[in-house]
Amino acid sequence: MLPFKTLIHLDRSLPVPVFVQLSNQLGQLIRAGTLTPGQRLPGTRQLAELLDLNRQTIVASYDEGVAQGWLESRSGSGTYVADYFPEVKPQRLIVKNSQAASDRNRGTTEQPGYAFERLDFLARPVLTNQDGLRLDDGFPDSRLAPMDELSRAYRSYFRWGNPQKHFGYGDTKGHPLLREQLSIYLNETRGLQTTPENVLITRGSIMGLHLASQVLLRPGDVVVTGETTWAGATMNFRKTGATVLSVPVDEHGLDIDQLAIYCENQPIRMVFVTPHHHYPTTVTLQPGRRVRLLQLAEQYGFAILEDDYDYDFHYLSRPILPLASADRQGMVVYVGSLTKSVAPAFRVGYVVGPTALIDELARLRRIIDRQGDPMLEFAIGQLFKTGDMKRHFRKTLRTYHARRDHFCALLTSELPDAVQFNKPDGGLAVWARFDPKLNMEAMAQRAAQEGLTLANGLFHNPPGQQLNGTRLGFASSSEDELEQSVAVLRRVI
Template sequence: MQLLSSVVIDKLSRQAVYLQIANQLMSLIRKGTLPSGYRLMSTRQLASMLNVHRRTVVLAYDELLAQGWLESHVGNGTFVAKNFPEIKLSRSDEHTKKQIKPSKKAGFEVPILSHLNRSVLKSGTGLHLDDGFPDARLAPLEELSRAYRSQLLTGNSYARLGYGDTHGSLWLRQELSVYLNETRGLNTTIANILIVRGTIMGLYLVSAGLLKPGDNVVVSELGWAGANNNFLQAGANLLTIPSDDYGIDLDALEKLCLKQPIRLLYVTSHHHYPTTVALRADRRVRLLQLAEQFGFIIFEDDYDYDFHYLSKPLLPLAGADQAGMVLYCGSFTKAISPVFRVGYLVGPENAIAHLAKLRRIIDRQGDTILENALADLLQNGVIQRHLRKSLRVYRQRRDLFCELLNMELENYVEFQVPDGGMAVWTKFDQKIDLPLLAQKALKKDLYFSDGSAHQQYSRIKNTTRLGFASSDPHELEKSVTILKNLI
């Protein structure tokens, strides 16, 4: 009876009382407190001790008998099953067991990988000069809601709600092929497109499927940690090259290629991240030539393609690729909202087929309902109209924000008005402690990055991205006023 004295019933718990009893008895058996072959008290005795109905204890015993924890001998009683190994704990073991909290710390080794230590940005402040996010208030949510509901409720439910193609929704790939060919000068069919959950998934698939440990990957000194971390996770060596007002330095790239084999180059050709500058046309031609000459993959990130303010954006490298060296990846997170995780990876058919097989083992398929809803919006021109509207709004916000920076913070910041994108690459006066300023701004309900995410490989200090697209004019004015007062 003493061994069962630790069984406690919580009448306020949502869990049935008989399951509480059964689970606590299982725990006592696992710990060795109730050893193999131990004879349990009768159901009547235990019910009396716990002050519950005998039927409740009978249910608990039946549950444990069914699972094999207990054995019943007719006329002799109920016992802990005899096939359990004997558990002997020394005093030191008992002390150690008491200290271990398995819900907190694993009993096995968990690797510590420093490149994974990135802070997760969450929306939480009233004001934000973020990394360059869209304004979800402009998104065509009503149209998307109607399209999503239609996909849920109409058509063959077995096909609609069952397993689909690992390449992604056929309808979305058909619409994307037309859309990308018309807007970006690509020459795709559905076989060239793999639907992914955003650019970060495209990067992961390419890193896991096409890189080997020890491969050399070239990135910009000023670049995106999200891409770099995928390459590091795959075991690649990161090699960096500088960038300037016209994009990445191709002389530096060629020197690296002459010294050692390069497997992949990551580039944001439309608006370099984080500086927003576009890769100049002559450099685009030369980059494709270098890729063909030295045999390296170009991962072209479609970053902010749709938001170019001075003229039509330069067409992607992928459209001029004659050697099959470019993988082109983009998403709808900037067109609609980051919460909608649908993107596309475009490349040669055999590469896409290979990556689709890899995608299957980590994510059987995407969100087919959402993918079909987006296909509906593409087919009906909703996304295209939304992008045209957003472009006008974001251009106005860019102009206002840059004017405010010039008027209110002229002596403290340097920047170039960006030709495109959703943020201003801003250099603060060296006398300003940027991390401290960011902390003080946060206390005023204003978020902006302290720039540390951009400093890992770069020699350029005290710079950060100040996003303007997600804030309306009044919010931009308030944000700049807060910065001015704090400085």
């Protein structure tokens, strides 16, 4: 008789009922070949005594195994392993430690039993909002989000209209109300000329970048970015098999002269830009370079993927209009997000482009994510329609403007020799370059020990270069929190 008391490990602290745990483990023993096809199991009373369980628990477990097809009950004879299971040759199981044994009992494993390709360039830290002080990548302050207005809009969704329509399948391109309102808003604020048919709603700008990359790029295509750029974009380009080339970025943005040289020597399929505030350095692409970039796109036939991630936050005069506003030949794919404008948890982004491209992006989106969140999209659309969203933008713009000025003054007065920076015209972060003698990684580690989270900036370094810089986000912290953060930074430096 098998040593069931040793083979079966039941944990009454788990939320899974004991009879289900037992049934699952009997199934595992069958699949492992420990229990063979046609083998008779102990009687319910006998197994109950062995495992110190109530007999009804064993009965329920056997019934579950029969229902799952692992066991079969033979009238007057007992319970058996089903005959139709293929015979498995048991393999010796080597358990290296108690944790591995515990994982095995829970049915989990670290590695699959099949091969797959691991792409090193996808290994990138996931940014999250940490407790305590933080100088992040440029996140908004979620405490300022229009929660009351959103709550009212959500309630109206439940009260208004046909429930069958509200809670059924919707348009893959996004909720009609949000597409309509976004089209109006983008036309008013960014000088675009769109209709709702030019707008696809996505779950954040990263989905828009992914869809555009999958539709527009093929293995071997060439994409040009800045030497410093957003890794989330280049990861998507490389995943398609495209080759990524880079051009220098100076105080006026992307080096368009170098781009022109690339165009003369090889076909370029796409250029990725963040022209309003270049990521990560926050510089604005000079108007003359914008005009030439559009001219090159028309001349050589490449697409411009424009990520306008923080257009709504500009602190001087009216912000420079996006490239898409001057595009008359359909060369620009315009990507944006409300994540930075409201809160990261509200996963609402958008892609704006010619209708033929939007239709194709929607077809691809359908096999990845059937549709977005209709309730959230409706609520955001309502906020645009009522003007609440515009009021929120005006309020946060004033708040972030004051925080930028206060933070830059703190850096100047408290860290004059350690940090160099240019006060950004907009956005939610400062590009800070630290003394070359300073070890950025060690500094970030020491800051974390004192309760301050900030990035070490190593992932911003182009190949072979040491920028010793990082983005210090000021928007998500109050002025008092910024003072505490700079005090910690001064101590660890």
